[in-house]
Amino acid sequence: MSRITSVFTELKAAKRKALIPYITAGDPSLDSTVPMMHALVEAGADIIELGVPFSDPMADGPTIQLACERALAHGTRLRDVLAMVVEFRAQNQHTPVVLMGYLNPVEAMGYDVFVEQAVASGVDGVLMVDLPPEEATEVEGFFKDADLDMIYLVAPTTTDERIQRIAESGTGYVYYVSMRGVTGSNALDVPDVERNLQRIRQFVSIPVGVGFGIQNSQSAAQVAAISDGVIVGSAIVNLIAANAQQPDMARQQVANLVAGMRQAMDA
Amino acid sequence: MSITTPIDLTLPDARGHFGIFGGRFVSETLSAALDELEKTYAQLRNDPDFQAQFDHDLAHYVGRPSPLYLAERLTAKCGGAQIYLKREDLNHTGAHKINNTIGQALLAKFMGKKKIIAETGAGQHGVASATVAARFGLECKVFMGSTDVERQKLNVYRMKLLGAEVESVTSGTKTLKDAMNEAMRHWVTHVDDTFYIIGTAAGPHPYPMLVRDFQSVIGRETIRQCDEQIGRQPDAVVACVGGGSNAIGMFHPYMPYSDVALYGVEAGGLGLHGNDHAAPLNKGRPGVLHGNRTYLMEDDDGQIMGTHSISAGLDYPGVGPEHSWLKDVGRAQYVAATDDEALHAFYELTQLEGIMPALESAHAIAYAMKLAATMRSDQVIVVNLSGRGDKDIHTVASLDGITA
Numbered sequence: 098m099s100r101i102t103s104v105f106t107e108l109k110a111a112k113r114k115a116l117i118p119y120i121t122a123g124d125p126s127l128d129s130t131v132p133m134m135h136a137l138v139e140a141g142a143d144i145i146e147l148g149v150p151f152s153d154p155m156a157d158g159p160t161i162q163l164a165c166e167r168a169l170a171h172g173t174r175l176r177d178v179l180a181m182v183v184e185f186r187a188q189n190q191h192t193p194v195v196l197m198g199y200l201n202p203v204e205a206m207g208y209d210v211f212v213e214q215a216v217a218s219g220v221d222g223v224l225m226v227d228l229p230p231e232e233a234t235e236v237e238g239f240f241k242d243a244d245l246d247m248i249y250l251v252a253p254t255t256t257d258e259r260i261q262r263i264a265e266s267g268t269g270y271v272y273y274v275s276m277r278g279v280t281g282s283n284a285l286d287v288p289d290v291e292r293n294l295q296r297i298r299q300f301v302s303i304p305v306g307v308g309f310g311i312q313n314s315q316s317a318a319q320v321a322a323i324s325d326g327v328i329v330g331s332a333i334v335n336l337i338a339a340n341a342q343q344p345d346m347a348r349q350q351v352a353n354l355v356a357g358m359r360q361a362m363d364a
Numbered sequence: 365m366s367i368t369t370p371i372d373l374t375l376p377d378a379r380g381h382f383g384i385f386g387g388r389f390v391s392e393t394l395s396a397a398l399d400e401l402e403k404t405y406a407q408l409r410n411d412p413d414f415q416a417q418f419d420h421d422l423a424h425y426v427g428r429p430s431p432l433y434l435a436e437r438l439t440a441k442c443g444g445a446q447i448y449l450k451r452e453d454l455n456h457t458g459a460h461k462i463n464n465t466i467g468q469a470l471l472a473k474f475m476g477k478k479k480i481i482a483e484t485g486a487g488q489h490g491v492a493s494a495t496v497a498a499r500f501g502l503e504c505k506v507f508m509g510s511t512d513v514e515r516q517k518l519n520v521y522r523m524k525l526l527g528a529e530v531e532s533v534t535s536g537t538k539t540l541k542d543a544m545n546e547a548m549r550h551w552v553t554h555v556d557d558t559f560y561i562i563g564t565a566a567g568p569h570p571y572p573m574l575v576r577d578f579q580s581v582i583g584r585e586t587i588r589q590c591d592e593q594i595g596r597q598p599d600a601v602v603a604c605v606g607g608g609s610n611a612i613g614m615f616h617p618y619m620p621y622s623d624v625a626l627y628g629v630e631a632g633g634l635g636l637h638g639n640d641h642a643a644p645l646n647k648g649r650p651g652v653l654h655g656n657r658t659y660l661m662e663d664d665d666g667q668i669m670g671t672h673s674i675s676a677g678l679d680y681p682g683v684g685p686e687h688s689w690l691k692d693v694g695r696a697q698y699v700a701a702t703d704d705e706a707l708h709a710f711y712e713l714t715q716l717e718g719i720m721p722a723l724e725s726a727h728a729i730a731y732a733m734k735l736a737a738t739m740r741s742d743q744v745i746v747v748n749l750s751g752r753g754d755k756d757i758h759t760v761a762s763l764d765g766i767t768a
Contacts, residue, residue: 151666153536153542154545155545155548156393156548156549156552157549159535166536169667176665200389200652201662202665202666202667204666205664205665206665206666226391227389227390227391227655229388229390229391231379231388232387250391250392252391254393254395254555255392255396256396263392274392277393277555278393278552278553279549279552279553282553
């Protein structure tokens, strides 16, 4: 059983939902990321989505675009991100780490090399935003053979037919994008999310996490009540950006936000 | 003239692939919109009413067919093959871009979309999109990198006069690739009422195919005109390649004519030895950007590199996937012309023929001049003169030290 599946199984037994924060690796500096990952776990994170910076983040709003630019400004490469996971694993063997980003850095490294190094580094899953299941047919063998979970997005516009296709290919969990738009949008419609989750669950048996538009404890609790996991990205990245010069302050503020969400979700 | 079929003319396949290139590498948030577009286009592609409306507008609104013109004085100067120009510069709005925007605006109309968006580099596609928006009564928003907004002021003003809103994009390198990112982001959010008119033969399937189909009028006309005017097909066809829509429109109908050499001319910028160019087919490697796999200018880590060209329209780190495929199967050859060579060609064509080319098209002229000199006087080159140079007068004047 993968580390991701184990965590969801434990949570289910404890009647709790997964809290899944996202940060962009290397933002604002290479050495701030691993301490932030530990702080996220202490504050109550169950799984960490670690963003691999890319020059052209087409599906992201301004918050994560700027995070990518900050990380790339001092040359954060895919191999640096893998090194961060190694460093994180030296102290934490329990919390799953999912690399989230775009396909081209992986393609440039080579799928075989990437998969081998990701597994060796302690990565548990990958979510490549611009790799839909149709295009993954030639490469998903690399990931599945290595027991790396392949996490796919489902959008409000995804048809039932495509959800079935994603259900066949996806492992670990499915990431439901709560609205039409890019990351950092602010228009969460909880009843609409609930309707779509019912539709998704007709086809998907693995856990479904919900992301986009979750910015505070209240929305985290609302989404936790209807899903298997709450994914929080831009709200955290905004705090990191606001405290780019003060890593201790950034960690403290992010920890407060995440701990507040944890408390509200568990209440 | 022997006509053989050395390569597969049925591509792309059902999933939009040209060999290993092309495809649909997009976030799930765009899949439904692309599926809808693909279905609509599959219905309309061979629909006589749709084709009749397209042909009608090409004839009466764009002004087609565009002439095929023998550039006698340029030919004499080069001292070799006869150089013919396919005069896409004479189209309404001054470039080949309008062929595609008419086609896509008709698709938007059939799909009931009231708003169109577009990305633009030099501004030609933005102007062509704003123009068809006015023609079909659609709302239009054009995304343009802030660097390009600065260097193509005239076209920005033209778009505004046509009633379009121009959104200056300040992310990334602030050029065409970032404008395309931003247009995609906007489309994801407004997909219900908005049609995205992509300006080049790149992007996710079905865009490379439909842009090629709409632009193929260029090559089809050229084949007919060569028959009528010269009595045979040319020895070589030359076109500039940024994203590559004018080139693929010229090349695609010529693909079965195996005796016709196809040359795509990329932007050599300050020279191919460094990184100050926009020549992914010459110097890049395959990767994934903007929804398709194609040759890209990228670093070792797979990050997309900034590009340089004197012409904003060629300043793009990728290229349409069909060109990547044509390169790998060897059907077309891809070469480059530097900024200086393009500028020299701009002056030569202006002074010898009274035709002021767009700086993009001047790259094709520059290579054709070199090529002609190596060929016999009974041989023929057709250059796709994809656009006129009015929009570049500001750039050329400032290089000449003239401040407007």
